Every structure is written in C-alpha cells, then in structure tokens.
Amino acid sequence: MQELLKQSSNPEILKPLLQAVKEKAAEFISLYGRKPAFMEVCGSHTMALAKSGVKQALREDVSLISGPGCPVCVTDQHSIDSMIALAEGDGRIICTFGDMMKVPGSRQSLMDAKINGKDIRVVYSPVDSIRIAEENPGKEVIFLGIGFETTIPILAILVEEAYKKGLGNFSIWMTTKLVEPILRHLLNCGDVMLDGFLLPGHVSIVLGEEAYSFLPEEYNIGGVISGFEPAELLSGIYKLLDIAITKDTRIINDHPSVVTKSGNVVAKQLMEKYFSLCDEAWRGIGSIPSSGLSIRREFDQFDAKKKFKVDPGEPKKTKCRCGEVIRGLINPTDCVLFGKACNPMKPVGPCMVSAEGSCAAYYQYMRECN
Amino acid sequence: MEKRISLAHGDGGELSHRLIKSVFVEAFGHNNEAMFDASALTIPVRDIAVTTDSFVIKPVFFPGGSIGKLAVAGTVNDLAVSGAKPLYLTCGFVIEEGFEISDLRAIVSDMAKEAKKTGVTIIAGDTKVVERGSADGVYINTTGIGIYENGRKPSLQFTEGDAVIISGTIGDHGIAVLAERGELGISVPIDSDCASLNTMLLKVCEEIDDVRIMRDPTRGGLATTLVEIAEDFSLTIVLNESSIPVREEVHGMCELIGFDPLYIANEGKAILIVPNEHKDKVMEILLQFPEGKDAAVIGEVTGTEKGQLLLETPLGSKRLLTRLAGMMLPRIC
C-alpha cells in the first residue's frame, strides 16, 4: 500500500500526466478560444497545487482560481477579534489549532496575547482540550472551533465527551463554515466565470459525492472530487477539462479510495446530534444564511458564545482585499498590500497567515522567479 | 553531596567550590588555566576563528544527545564550517535553583566526552544559579577558538555550476526534540543528528582546493541557511527537491502536523558549496564518515547576479524559497 501511495508523486507518472493535461487544455482552448477556468474550492488544494508546482506548470494552459476554502481566511474580522478578546479574559485557557495563532486581530493576535501572558495552547488534536479541562478544574477551558465539514465532526466529539464527563469548565467558540452555502453564494452572485470546480477531497470524505449533485442539477456546472498529491491534482484537472469539452456536466469522484457516495454516516450523525444551522459572517462577503453550524440549545453549557460576554469593538479598517481573494475575484498579487505592507512576518489579513491561504501560497510558492 | 542545585551553589562560597570541584573539574580535568581568572593561551598561528553560542533547549536530554553534547558540537561546528580547526572552548552555565545535580553531572560528562572526541580543551568556565522559575533548567553558553592551520579558508568566490551538497538527512534534530517533548502525542523513533563535524569538514578542506563555503543549517533549517547564502553572495541557487535526503519518519511527522522539513533545525549537518569538478571527490570524502553517510548533491549555483533560492519540484516547476517566517506551528488546514 505504501508503494501504491508513493505513485502519486512519482515523477515518471507526473511528467507524462502533465503533458496529457496540457494537450487536453489545448483542445479546450482551440474549441473556445480562451483558457479554461477552474476553481479549487479547498485551501489545501491551493497550497498543494502551488507547492508541487502544478499551478506554475499549467500557468499558460489553465487558470486555477483559489476559492473560499481556507477556514482561517474566511473568518470575518469581528469573529477573529472576538476570539482574541475572549483570550484576554482572566482565568481562561484557550485551546486552538496552530493555524489561528498568528492571525492578525484589530489590536493584536493570539500569539501577541500569549506573549503578554495569556494561557493559550496550541493543540494538534482537539480532544487534548478535554484533558486540559479535566486537569485544570479551576479554569475555563475554551476551544476555538474553526473549520469546514472535515473538522466539524471532530468538534462534535468534543461536545459529546464533555457532556459524558459532565465537564462544567469546557466550552467551544464555534465559527464553522459549510461548503454548499458558499458555493451557492458564489454561483448566485455570478461574478466569477467558471468551467468547473476542483472539489475538496477531505471534506468529501464526510459529505460524500452526492452532496455536490446540486452543482450540475441546479447550476449546470461540473466538478471533480480530487486528492492532494500531484498525480491526483493533475488527474482531477484532466477530468475537469474532459467535462468542460464534452459538456457532459456532472460530478466525478476522482478520490474513490477514501470518498464514498454518501460520505461518513457516523460523522454526519454526530454533527446533526450536537449542532444546528446558523448564519455565519464570511470575510469580505458578509452574513450568509444557514452557512455554518452552532451548538444546539440542549447543549448550551458548552457554547462559549452563550457563556462569555465578549465585546471586541469595531474592527480596524485596512486595505486588505482578502474578501475578494476568497471569492476568486482577484489574485493575491492584485492587492496593493501584497508582499509589501502584508507579508508572512507582518500579515494584514488572514489569507497571508494561514498556511493554506491564497496570499500565503502565492507569497511562498508563486512569486515570479527568473 | 546535595541532590539539587540551591542558590548557595552560586554564591561563590564553599558550596560553589564543591560543585565546581566535584562536577566540572572531575569531568573536564584540572588544567593550570583554571587557577586564574583568565586563561593564558599560546596560539601557534596568526589567523584564528572565534565564535560564541548559547544553548537553550527543552528537554535538556533528548534522543541522540543532551544540551551538553549540543553545547560542544554546536560551537565546534561553527568553527569547523569556517574552515578552522577547533582548539579551545569556554563554557558558562546558568542553572535554575532546584536542578538535579545528577542531571548536571550527566550534562557535563556529555560535554567532556564530546570535547575529547573533537580534540578541544575546555579552558574556562563559569556557573551562575538563578531562582526557581527564573530559568528553565539549565542554559549553557560556549565560546570556541579555532585556528586556520594552512591558511586555507573557504574562498567565498562562486561561479556558475558550483555544486551544493548536504552532508546528510535534514530535520532530524528538530523532529526528534519536538517528538521528545511529547506535547503532540506523536512518537518518532529517530535520534537527533547532534554531532561534531570538524574531522569530516577539515578533511574536505585539506583535500579540496577551493571549497566555496560551508555552513551548518541549524535553526531555520536548510532553506533559511541557503537563502542567507544566496542573498549574501548574490547567487541563484537551484535545489532539486527529490534529491534532498529526508528520513521517512521525519517526512511522516511533518505530514501529520503540516511542517516542512526544509525549515527544520539540524545539529549535525553541513551545507557545502564546491566547484562542480570537485563534487565527486567531496562526496567520496563525506561518505567515508558516519556523519556523512547520507550526503547528497542537492543542487547547484546557476547564476551569480540575483540572490535567490529556487526549488525544482519533481514536475520540473521551480518555486522561490524564502526564510522561515516566524515559528512553525502544527496546523490542521
């Protein structure tokens, strides 16, 4: 199996595969007189495309537009400021994914708050925060729950564990996001012209292939569910080109080794049990109805938003254009701040700080080299 | 003797005396130099190299070494990559009140062992004790003095086609230490690469006429060190991603937590840039040493005008590598 997995980055496969994609793209271009445009919905795809060099290699052949799938980047400034304000309170331990630490708030980041003496802990596995709550009965332990559908079921496990153990000092600050509502929003706005979506392999593990049937059925646009290794990315793009050329608009599951038709039933049930739909504010877009999940009323005691009063004030205004980047309207390099006032050491917006943010991916991997 | 360090061990009185005698003198030996406030040295050449480094590491003992071994090897390597033969070391200790004396003994013994192995003499030392909570266990500073025996230093003159070599797998130290801390609940069965490289590197300098530069890619890893070289000397360096040696375990840990081995610390590796025509000879020398058994040619200097480091991926695309920006944190997205 290990050998099998390695094939996805085997240069002997990659180079001819790349050639195949280039030829397919040429076919599209000769048919339509323009480059095909696909959106990679997922931030990890943005990162993987840039890191492996797929995006650079296809610069002349396919425009790959980064979508709204980086959970850190789509979190709006007010939410970011609220989480930081939450961390500033006394007697609290904030547990977070490392991704959130350097995200710039209007006044400071979580990293700054930690340097200033606040107890903020980076965890790899969210269930560690349950252990931390048990070990610190005198403190309020709050997990910052960001993420899309891959991560949300894991947050549901937290609520379940805390409930079973009767933890009185544990809660989650939820700012989760869902894939379907944001895709619908983008398509309804219609300000990005797309020939198809490269769909997120890991989110699809939970959601299943069927979750995307609304794309061809309601919007007449196709998509390919793809993995993250170079060969998987190339194969996914190849199939997107095929759909676009044949006009056989549909969803192809190109990651069938882990993605099934209906997804992970246990994960979906857990989400349903503990969470219900809520409106969520998206950076640069505003509130989208029913685009996130919050903790059900029965489990209020684990909802940090109900438990703690936080007033972060008005977010500081900047020239950051993350919102437009997230919607695929502009490239990171179109923002005047990019690479100058905004860089990974001094990020202005979250897209520059998150490892899978479009701006960070551009800064790290896509800047012109000659 | 007492089990733990107390503030009195740092007050210069009887306890200080006993600590120095029973821990430091016992391990390092009693040299005449230690009787005076300063050591008088005779240096046989005109050109010397001096370097200083402070060592703070958590945990102080880790697979493959300890802060003691690191404090010697780290400073020895800084001299060795400059082409100098290390001769003398001084060491300064800052110890937290309550630190176990048996641990201190083990650390000092590691220093003595590594010093002996590398042929350096520890000629001066100092100990300070700070209140509990004012330091984390023990910190060590070492200063090293080395000599340029044949006047042969890396030339720092580069031409297109120069080969870039790394003396072994990257990221071992950073990952071994991170795993040993246990905070992430991931175990990685590897040792830190912590090792003195002076014998190996001096052999290269003896045998090869025109070594361009040698550097040890410690904090910030291979990429950060090479970016510095590229910028300092206005070189375009292209690395070949698939030829960079990374242990499977390091790769696995990095995948899990979203780290990049290119940016992870090494403590027993050297980057060598050498004329293309000598690269096979250099490789031959490195491969003779246990510290160099995984050495590989990983790239070349392709230009001498613009300072930039590029990575060629297996697909053939090139991308720019930059310095490590801030610290790496485990991530899920």
Added chain:
Amino acid sequence: MCVGVPAKVIEKQEFSALVDVMGSRTTVGIIFVPEVEVGEYVIVHAGQAMSIIDEEYAKESVEEWRKLTDARTS
C-alpha cells in the same frame, strides 16, 4: 481546507488506534471508522481517522494514471 494524512493501523482499541505514518506513531480516534482493522490504512485529520483507504480503488487510480501516461509514451 484540511490536512489529511494516510496512516497504517498498528493496534486497535475500542475508540482509538495506534497508527504509523512512515515510522512516526500516534494514537488517533476511530469513532468515525469503528470497523477499521489492524493493517488497514486510514486518512487522519486533527487526531481522528476520517476514512479507511480502499486499496482496490487506490490501485485503480494508479492504473488509470499509467494508462494515460502509457498512451503517451508508446
């Protein structure tokens, strides 16, 4: 959106399993894949096994790439 890594299951308990990622080992939750067996590969995200990797499908994908590439090299 999410980092996911293939890992081999080494030992299985009721709700967790010890997994191996190219030699690095860690314990992950298996609430979402209770049927997983020792020796199988899973995708790990944030300390949880999210999905079992189907070897047959993985093979098919590689074969598909090979077909695409063979058609070009022959």
